[in-house]
Structures are given as structure tokens and as C-alpha cells.
Amino acid sequence: MKIIPAIDLIDGKCVRLTQGNFDMRKTYSASPLDTAKCFEDAGIRCLHLVDLDGARTGEPRNLRILEQIATRTSLEIDFGGGVRARTHAESTFNAGAFALTAGSIAVKDPQEVIGWTQRWGAERILIGADAKAGKIAVDGWQQAVAQDAESFIGRYLQNGSRRFVCTDIGKDGMMQGCADDWYRELLIRYPEMELIASGGVSSIDELVRLRDAGVHGAIIGKALYEGLISLDELMREEW
Numbered sequence: 001m002k003i004i005p006a007i008d009l010i011d012g013k014c015v016r017l018t019q020g021n022f023d024m025r026k027t028y029s030a031s032p033l034d035t036a037k038c039f040e041d042a043g044i045r046c047l048h049l050v051d052l053d054g055a056r057t058g059e060p061r062n063l064r065i066l067e068q069i070a071t072r073t074s075l076e077i078d079f080g081g082g083v084r085a086r087t088h089a090e091s092t093f094n095a096g097a098f099a100l101t102a103g104s105i106a107v108k109d110p111q112e113v114i115g116w117t118q119r120w121g122a123e124r125i126l127i128g129a130d131a132k133a134g135k136i137a138v139d140g141w142q143q144a145v146a147q148d149a150e151s152f153i154g155r156y157l158q159n160g161s162r163r164f165v166c167t168d169i170g171k172d173g174m175m176q177g178c179a180d181d182w183y184r185e186l187l188i189r190y191p192e193m194e195l196i197a198s199g200g201v202s203s204i205d206e207l208v209r210l211r212d213a214g215v216h217g218a219i220i221g222k223a224l225y226e227g228l229i230s231l232d233e234l235m236r237e238e239w
Helices: 032-041 052-057 063-072 086-094 104-108 110-120 149-158 180-189 204-213 231-236
Strands: 002-010 013-018 021-029 046-051 076-080 099-102 125-132 135-138 143-148 163-168 194-198 217-220
Touching: 002 021, 002 032, 002 052, 002 194, 013 032, 021 032, 032 046, 032 063, 046 052, 046 063, 063 076, 063 086, 076 125, 086 099, 086 110, 104 110, 110 125, 110 149, 125 149, 135 149, 143 149, 149 163, 149 180, 163 180, 180 194, 180 204, 204 217, 204 231
Parallel strands: 002 046, 002 217, 046 076, 076 099, 099 125, 125 163, 163 194, 194 217
Antiparallel strands: 002 013, 013 021, 125 135, 135 143
16 A cells, blocks of 8 residues: 655645635645655655645646655655646646646546546546545535535546545544545445545554555545654554
8 A cells, every 4th residue: 555645735835724624724834845855755655745726726836846846856746736627737747747636627527537547547647536425526625516426436437547536525634534434335346446545544553444445545644744643653564
């Protein structure tokens, strides 16, 4: 299982939100690059970089920071937030992302995203399945739509997608445990998917349960920044 720390960006700073609420944010670092280097120095190989400014405005706003991290670390970066057109995707890859997460655009224009998968490959296009009470949410999680999350995933699997970032928004930033029951149900229904769990991870024990359930990767955010999980603890385990 891949261990994937998250860096969320607002105004060029490293922040965390609670349940996707922009009014409930905490700034942890003015230098996302320094934070990324700390992860790399600890032995981390992957990074989930989220442009929250882009998620709200509908186009990437922090590609300069992506480029800094990509050129000054060896981290494999998955970038998301505001990527809603092919030109945005091209700019993201040109700035150094290994992969991008298609969130709102995957809901609003699936044919466009299927085209990205055909062009760049399923390994490099992650589908963001962000669920609020079982329904997909878009536009920085500010709006829920009448689309069932499991059916949404199933349709993308039928069209060649393989990797999914699945977030229970109600768990995100709460540090009260992740939606491991939901992840198990998804993997039973769709054993072919590569599921990256996101939201609520708060302990090593939870990560072990996710690994044992067959989860492909786990994104960790606030629990790292608040010290509930340490990088030393993470790197002592065999994932």
C-alpha cells in the first residue's frame, strides 16, 4: 500500500480544512516545498498536492508550487484542484505532475476525462470520487449532486479507468477514523479498482486495516500535521 501525505494549498500556503469547509481552515506552513522535502527526507515517495484555490475558481492556481516541488524533490506527485479542461491537464503535466486527479470535471464531463485516460493512460488519470452521504460532491465539495458514488465509479471502470481517490467528506479533517467499511464494500463490488483512501485517517492501526483490506494507497493529512501519526512511525511499518 502506498503512503501518500497530502499538501493542500490556499494562497501558496500549506493548509488543512475540516470536512471541506473553507471557513474551517488551519495554516501549517508558509513553504509547501519545505514540507514536501520533509516528507521526502523521511523516505516518503508519493505526494497528493491539492490546489484548493483552483478547486474554487475552476482552474489551477498553484502550478508554480507544483513545479517547485517536482523539480526540487523526487516525489511522485498527484495534483488536483481546478483541472477542468484539457489545457489544464497539459499544464499540470508540463509542471511536473506524474498524475492528476479529475474531480468535478469527471462528474460534469465524463467524455472529456475518458479522453484524457486514452491520451495519457489510466495510470496517470485518477478519478476523484468525493462522497457526501453517499452522493458525489463537486466544486471544492461545496455542492452535492444526485449521483450515487458507487455507480459513478462503476461507469468509469467500464470506460477504462482504474485508479480512484475515494473520500468520505464527512470524515475529512475530523481525525476520528476513516470510512473503512465503505472502502471494503467498494473493493468487494469492484475488486479490479485501485482504491486510494482519503479522509479521516488518524492512526497507524487504521492504516494497517486499510492495507489488509486491499486498499492500494492511503492519503494522510491532518493526522500528520497534528502529530497523531509521525513520519518515523510510518516508515517503521512494511506497507
